[in-house]
Amino acid sequence: MDAAQVKERARALGADLVGIASAAALNAFPPDPRWPQTPERISPYCKSVIVLAQRIPAGAFRCKTNVPVQYIDMLVLRKMDKVAYRLADALETAGFPSFVTAAQETDWSYKRASYGRLSTRHLGVEAGLGTLGLEVNILTPEFGPRIYLTGVLTELELAPDRPMTEQVCIGESCSRCLHSCPADAVLHFGIDKRACATEAQEFGFSQIAKFFDRFIPAPRDEKHAMVSSRDLFGFWQGLLRVVGSFGDCPRCLAVCPVGDDYHAHLADHQKQIPERTPEKVALGRAYKSARKTGAPVDGLNDWNIRWVGVDGYQGIVARQLQDFKRRQRERAAAGEPENESEER
Numbered sequence: 001m002d003a004a005q006v007k008e009r010a011r012a013l014g015a016d017l018v019g020i021a022s023a024a025a026l027n028a029f030p031p032d033p034r035w036p037q038t039p040e041r042i043s044p045y046c047k048s049v050i051v052l053a054q055r056i057p058a059g060a061f062r063c064k065t066n067v068p069v070q071y072i073d074m075l076v077l078r079k080m081d082k083v084a085y086r087l088a089d090a091l092e093t094a095g096f097p098s099f100v101t102a103a104q105e106t107d108w109s110y111k112r113a114s115y116g117r118l119s120t121r122h123l124g125v126e127a128g129l130g131t132l133g134l135e136v137n138i139l140t141p142e143f144g145p146r147i148y149l150t151g152v153l154t155e156l157e158l159a160p161d162r163p164m165t166e167q168v169c170i171g172e173s174c175s176r177c178l179h180s181c182p183a184d185a186v187l188h189f190g191i192d193k194r195a196c197a198t199e200a201q202e203f204g205f206s207q208i209a210k211f212f213d214r215f216i217p218a219p220r221d222e223k224h225a226m227v228s229s230r231d232l233f234g235f236w237q238g239l240l241r242v243v244g245s246f247g248d249c250p251r252c253l254a255v256c257p258v259g260d261d262y263h264a265h266l267a268d269h270q271k272q273i274p275e276r277t278p279e280k281v282a283l284g285r286a287y288k289s290a291r292k293t294g295a296p297v298d299g300l301n302d303w304n305i306r307w308v309g310v311d312g313y314q315g316i317v318a319r320q321l322q323d324f325k326r327r328q329r330e331r332a333a334a335g336e337p338e339n340e341s342e343e344r
């Protein structure tokens with residue numbers, strides 16, 4: 001099987017986006033060399049990583065609460081794992097040992113479990129699917145950040161895709177993710193993980209640990225109250241359906257204006273950002289001036305710029321919007337629904 005056949009197979013199985021990264025490049029460029037999230041740490045034989053992305057349907061981002069996104073996230077992750085498993089199985093049947101990485105688990109020994117065994121966003125960039133945004137989500141031209149990703153590690157040597165050098169994120173002059181963030185966690189091409197986790201993992205591991213820290217020394221009647229509290233109910237729902245234990249906050253995904261799905265279904269609903277404050281706007285402007293004056297910015301340093309896009313923002317979103325509007329006009333002229341999805 002060659003790269004084109006593998007990609008065709010992945011799409012036929014239901015992947016929305018697929019790209020290929022060479023294991024050698026991933027081994028040479030770990031996101032943070034102090035904690036190398038590399039294929040060689042997992043398997044000495046891996047030659048290529050096939051990166052699959054599954055889009056999150058935009059409809060869920062048009063609702064009154066975050067609940068529909070939280071549920072559909074889980075369905076998307078389940079579908080993605082199935083597609084990846086079937087692809088790995090097909091490769092192995094063809095004679096090449098292959099397996100799927102855990103897309104959501106983290107490694108206890110790496111930065112107190114805040115790192116996965118591989119960083120699937122960085123996999124996506126190396127496989128040419130997009131570049132990292134101001135909030136370090138990977139932004140794809142097709143669906144912006146509204147995707148989940150996973151990787152199939154294979155011993156088959158495949159021609160890799162080339163990483164994009166053009167920055168997909170509009171950058172500091174946009175800052176919509178920063179304006180929307182309820183936890184003030186969006187840094188300058190970086191993220192305050194602890195702050196984000198308070199919203200994105202309301203019933204995550206650290207909340208469970210804190211709960212039991214309070215529970216163990218509490219007097220008996222307080223313990224009774226805690227047993228029937230909202231916290232414990234949240235943990236139960238998290239165990240049952242994963243909802244609440246991660247993937248709770250969709251705001252930086254919802255408001256990002258990159259992607260045809262945004263133009264088609266979200267531009268109207270997400271136009272206003274209720275969380276926007278003068279302080280957040282000022283912070284975005286400060287980021288902009290720091291970049292303009294060349295002040296040191298961790299997320300844009302010589303190592304990290306590889307994943308942000310070495311050529312900077314060159315108008316990809318504006319070009320896409322024009323192209324999207326042209327296709328809308330053509331569909332309207334042909335009497336077809338304006339926002340119908342493209343064949344992929």
Ligand code: B12
Pocket residue numbers: 031032033034073102103104105106113114115116117118119120121135136137138139144145146147148149150189190191192193194196197200201246247248249250252253299303304307
């Ligand atoms: C742990 C985790 C979290 C944690 C920590 C997030 C983080 N940034 O690492 C928390 C709870 C905060 C979180 C939140 C969210 N997550 Co999350 N998360 C993960 C997970 C499981 C591991 C993350 C990881 O390994 N990061 C790798 C490290 C390298 O990332 P980093 O520290 O940010 O990277 C920087 C550092 O290396 C930094 N750096 C710092 N110091 C130094 C020093 C040196 C010397 C150098 C060179 C570099 C360096 O530079 C890098 C680039 O900026 C991944 C799945 C996976 N296996 O990748 C999903 C994942 C990243 N999450 C995802 C999502 C969607 C979310 C949320 C939107 C919540 C939601 N609705 O699901 C938010 C978004 C927050 C955000 N804007 O980043 C998706 C992202 C999809 C996308 N489009 O990008 C992923 C990829 C899940 C998946 N399988 O698809 N997440």
Ligand code: SF4
Pocket residue numbers: 135177180181182183184185186191195196197199200249250251252253
């Ligand atoms: S997931 Fe929510 S809290 Fe985390 S960075 Fe995005 S908007 Fe902020």
Ligand code: SF4
Pocket residue numbers: 133134135139168169170171172174175176177178255256257258
């Ligand atoms: S909302 Fe704007 S600044 Fe944030 S990631 Fe998307 S394009 Fe970049």
